[in-house]
Amino acid sequence: MCLASDGGLKSVVALINVWVLLQTMAESEKDASSVYDFTVKDIAGNDISLEKYRGHVLIIVNVASQCGLTSTNYKELVELDEKYRETKGLRILAFPCNQFGSQEPGSREDIVCFMRQKNASFEMFDKIEVNGSNAHPLWKYLKSKQGGTLVDNIKWNFTKFIIDKNGQPVERHGPMTNPSKLLSSLEKYW
Structure with a gap:
């Protein structure tokens, strides 16, 4: 590849831009001091700063309809x-x-329809990955703050993180812990 050509130079610049973007994404969960440092997309595709939840106890959970x-x-x-x-x-x-x-x-529409069928009015966000190289930075952060048993990876649907009013992940509960069993934990943070 001849870097002197326009195409070659553009390719190098594009590669550098991708590298910088990946480095920024990789560092974002490491630099975060709370969940409030993250912005996520809601189910309609709008950017939502988690700062909006400051002062609230949160349950952050990965869900699946099937x-x-x-x-x-x-x-x-x-x-x-x-x-x-x-x-x-x-x-x-x-x-x-x-x-x-x-x-x-x-699709997003299918997920919203399913929520309506379940009478769910809690906050629903865009579909994400929670493990691997494409894991959302928020989920990388959650796993780094509240590791799992044996490994930090999310093992299945419905892994639940409790976040205190200061935006700190304080507990992690596996898929087999039903939400009703979280009440005694939640009461510690209200």
């Missing part, structure tokens, strides 16, 4: 949301993920 754990988790997340959204300021932030058994294959 998982064996879906029915119980959605039911109990809806119940927690309805009971504690206004009285305690609880906010549930759900992130669809298709990495586990391809159990969230639908």
